[in-house]
Amino acid sequence: MITNIVFVILMKVIYDKSYKVFFGENVLNHLAQTIINKAYSNVFVLVDENTEKYCLPILKPYLENFTLVKIASGEIYKNLQTANNIWDNLQQHSANRNAVLLNLGGGTLSDIGGFCAATFKRGIDFINIPTTLLSMVDASIGGKQGIDLNNYKNLIGVFQHPEHIFIYPEFLKTLSSIEKRNGLAEMIKHALINDEKLFNKIISTNQIDAEQLEKWIEKSAKIKIKIVNRDPFEKDLRKMLNFGHTIGHAVETFSLVHDTEPLKHGEAIAVGIICESYLSFKSNMLSKDEFDLIVKYIFKNFLKYISNWNNKELLKIMHNDKKNINSEINFTLLKKIGKAKINCYCSMELIIESLEFYKNFVPQKN
Ligand SMILES: NC(=O)c1ccc[n+]([C@@H]2O[C@H](COP(=O)([O-])OP(=O)(O)OC[C@H]3O[C@@H](n4cnc5c(N)ncnc54)[C@H](O)[C@@H]3O)[C@@H](O)[C@H]2O)c1
Numbered sequence: 001m002i003t004n005i006v007f008v009i010l011m012k013v014i015y016d017k018s019y020k021v022f023f024g025e026n027v028l029n030h031l032a033q034t035i036i037n038k039a040y041s042n043v044f045v046l047v048d049e050n051t052e053k054y055c056l057p058i059l060k061p062y063l064e065n066f067t068l069v070k071i072a073s074g075e076i077y078k079n080l081q082t083a084n085n086i087w088d089n090l091q092q093h094s095a096n097r098n099a100v101l102l103n104l105g106g107g108t109l110s111d112i113g114g115f116c117a118a119t120f121k122r123g124i125d126f127i128n129i130p131t132t133l134l135s136m137v138d139a140s141i142g143g144k145q146g147i148d149l150n151n152y153k154n155l156i157g158v159f160q161h162p163e164h165i166f167i168y169p170e171f172l173k174t175l176s177s178i179e180k181r182n183g184l185a186e187m188i189k190h191a192l193i194n195d196e197k198l199f200n201k202i203i204s205t206n207q208i209d210a211e212q213l214e215k216w217i218e219k220s221a222k223i224k225i226k227i228v229n230r231d232p233f234e235k236d237l238r239k240m241l242n243f244g245h246t247i248g249h250a251v252e253t254f255s256l257v258h259d260t261e262p263l264k265h266g267e268a269i270a271v272g273i274i275c276e277s278y279l280s281f282k283s284n285m286l287s288k289d290e291f292d293l294i295v296k297y298i299f300k301n302f303l304k305y306i307s308n309w310n311n312k313e314l315l316k317i318m319h320n321d322k323k324n325i326n327s328e329i330n331f332t333l334l335k336k337i338g339k340a341k342i343n344c345y346c347s348m349e350l351i352i353e354s355l356e357f358y359k360n361f362v363p364q365k366n
Helices: 027-038 049-054 056-062 080-092 107-122 133-139 169-174 177-194 196-203 210-230 237-242 245-258 265-282 288-301 311-319 348-360
Strands: 012-016 020-023 043-048 067-071 100-105 125-130 144-149 152-159 164-167 331-336 339-344
Touching: 012 210, 020 027, 020 210, 027 056, 027 125, 027 164, 043 049, 043 056, 043 080, 043 107, 049 056, 049 067, 049 100, 056 100, 067 080, 080 107, 080 144, 100 107, 107 125, 107 133, 107 144, 107 152, 125 133, 133 169, 133 177, 133 210, 152 245, 169 210, 177 196, 177 210, 177 237, 177 265, 177 288, 177 331, 177 339, 196 210, 196 288, 210 237, 237 245, 237 331, 237 339, 245 265, 245 311, 245 331, 245 348, 265 288, 265 331, 265 348, 311 348
Parallel strands: 020 164, 043 067, 043 100, 100 125, 125 164
Antiparallel strands: 012 020, 144 152, 331 339
8 A cells, every 4th residue: 555654855857858857846846937937928727626626736836827727537538528628718818829738637637738738729838747646657758648539548649748747746645545556557567568676676565655656656757758768659669658558448448438437547557467468478478477476466456347348349449449550459568577579469369368367367365
């Protein structure tokens, strides 16, 4: 479990090239200064009902004048209608090309906020201020902005980096443990594809305190930054980040359509990590011991998704995945813990077998 204590680092610049990523306790001062220096004509702050309640009061003292734009939280609202609302707000409040949109929220909010900013009047600046664990280590970084279409994940979107990213771990104090676990899934994915040491550290820690978490956030965010920098437009290397996401996105889409309480992104990715680790193991890459370790850790930390999902429907969703090149379903698999292999293909039988493995697995009680 993740507990809260005082965060320690004042401020670090953890990336500094075409845009900067600031991290630590002092970042909001720096954000305020950045906004003054840029002399933006108008400042818009995008929030959902939770970030308005919990995060805006923390940010507000650092801003002079701003216009609040509010959207409803949840993946089901990451769509064209919400985007339209945001564009309307920008237009009604006379946003010009010198305006800036501050995305104060998790990945759902920064995906749609970034998309709207990148397309409004052919692009205005936006700044990500991630407030969930998942967005601090993943969604706020990398320049992928998008919305869902007919429940298909991120089908409409653009590549556009934010002006800057300000990671302020104190925001996590009000985040529920369910949402922290949600972020853990992407942190585990980063470790599995690129950092065996981090994976071993995470799985051997029972009680994650804030100081520990802060170190992992920094490490995990740096993994994403490193990969994205080498391949910003996902021609090859960046596909590594898709580990767990081919099946994960299909399960997330299925859940969005069929469940009254849909799975959260990280929960769906946890399912994807198990199934795609199964594919890695059965494709003679991942060893049995490593596979067992992954399965054990995920089931210890994530509730099993009980669903009578229909394999055919999941496969149909996977076939529609934007990552596919031809008609084959494209996977990123694990050669071992800490090393990923992109552009892997598996037989339909094996993919179905991996889904059945998940469905039939009976997690041990600890
Ligand atoms: N663009 C990318 O590269 C990328 C990468 C990974 C995930 N994503 C996307 O990110 C989304 C998931 O992001 P998420 O898990 O951050 O979800 P989210 O943005 O929906 O936030 C989860 C919940 O936490 C609440 N919340 C946010 N900050 C809070 C705080 N500090 N205190 C209390 N409550 C708070 C939100 O209101 C929401 O209810 C998905 O849409 C996924 O597709 C994008």
